Amino acid sequence: MPRLSTGYVIAGAYADKVRRVLFAQAKPLGVPSGSVVNASKDLNTKLLRVLQECGIDKGDVVRIMIEFEVSGNEIVWKWDTITIEAFKRVDLGDKPKKVLNSLLSEEGSS
Secondary structure, three states: OOOOOOOOOHHHEEEEEEEHHHHHHHHHHHHOHHHHHHHHHHHHHEEEEEEEHOOOOOOOEEEEEEEEEEOOOOOEEEEEEEEEEEOOOOOOOHHHHHHHHHHHHHHHHH
């Protein structure tokens, strides 16, 4: 069964990635482009709501995976197979610079 996987993508750009990946996977299966557009729209509409409800911000990173099948030139999502991984963006502030400066100072004194 075909499986759509976006790879790691900024959450604010997942919809475009879903559409592009789905087009790439559906073309060899003979799915008409209109069906691909409708299927990606359906998935992206639901994903937007899910990501919002889960508190995923546009700057976070997500990876979305879901299986589908082609039935009568239409893409049918297997909703029970969806997996969403999310990675939150963390602002470290000046801490990396301070740690690096400390390391460089230690190297200079040895």
